[in-house]
Amino acid sequence: MMLTLALLLLQVAYVFGCGAPAVKPDANRVVNGEDARPHSWPWQISLQVKHGSRFHHTCGGTLIGPRWVLTAGHCIGPGDVYRVVLGEHDMSQQEGTEQIRDILRIIVHPMWDIDFVADGNDLALLKLDKSPVMNDSVGVACLPEAGEIPVHGAPCYISGWGNLYTHGPMPDKLQQALLPVVEHGVCSRSDWWGINVKSTMICAGGDAVSGCNGDSGGPLNCLGRDGRWYVQGVTSFVSSRVCNEVKKPTVFTRTSAFTDWLSDVMLRY
Incomplete structure (x- = not known):
């Protein structure tokens, strides 16, 4: 008999302790990208x-x-x-x-x-x-339940070795940055991403900090109520003009969809 995803995830969480790093991330709401604490993600x-x-x-x-x-x-x-x-x-x-x-x-x-x-x-x-x-x-990392969507403004973190800025260098050390979630109703406004952002996506950031080339595929890390970290999104795309653009948040594939x-x-x- 096939296991349900819920049971599968419970087994993973029980055996491997999903979303609970031994080294706590430096989640002090620093907005600018910074070196992550080694092995905190x-x-x-x-x-x-x-x-x-x-x-x-x-x-x-x-x-x-x-x-x-x-x-x-x-x-x-x-x-x-x-x-x-x-x-x-x-x-x-x-x-x-x-x-x-x-x-x-x-x-x-x-x-x-x-x-x-x-x-x-x-x-x-x-x-x-x-x-x-x-x-x-x-x-x-933990996977969210089906359909779960972080609230507008939720403090999530992107992590990766992507370019530090548009056409900039790739860092040696893993970077992290605070990217507050932008709800779909805002992100899909005509002066934001408009029809380019679907309900199966999640937006975060949209100001001085965003994902950039090389961050693709990496997680949007969001802290759950249970104190564990969940991968709520998979880094998908940013503005084609510059990585950091106002009203053009980083767009992620929404894992819970x-x-x-x-x-x-x-x-x-």
Whole structure:
């Protein structure tokens, strides 16, 4: 008999303690992007693509199960070879906490279309070849319940190794930034994102701080009432003009709109 997603998530939470990092994030409502405390987002992974004989960071992602990483559909290119690095913080040095895993299977959402980003469904699940060792540097994020939507202004955090600003450098150390949630009624106004933002998306930020190239696929981390961190969104797109633009919040695929699909894929494969 197939497990329900709720039971599956309860088992993950019980066995692996989802959303409860050993190192507490520096959630002091700092608005500007800053270095994250090392390993305070232990579910954050670096998705790396092979160019020649070397691998390079291309996107973020979130460990949501022992062998499952959630990322964005647009991070996956046909024919490319990828790997996942867990337990990473400073990419300029070997810290001894890194764990590298090959990807056994890539499942991109069937309705994702790279030519129609605003249609949504910008999700992909990556099945790792083997489970990482769960420790203080590697852990799983919690998944929200179906249909759950953080309230307007909720203090969520984006994390990743994306460009520090438009056309700027990529940082060595994992960055985090406070991105307050912008409710759909505001984000879909004509002078904001308008019809480009769907109800299956979630907006956050929209001023001096946003996601940028290289943050794609990474999590929107929101603290739940139970004190655990939930991946409420998967970083999808920002303004094509500049990363940081007023009334153009970072747009995420809303995780809670896809719980059925996530459950189906993780149980089937």
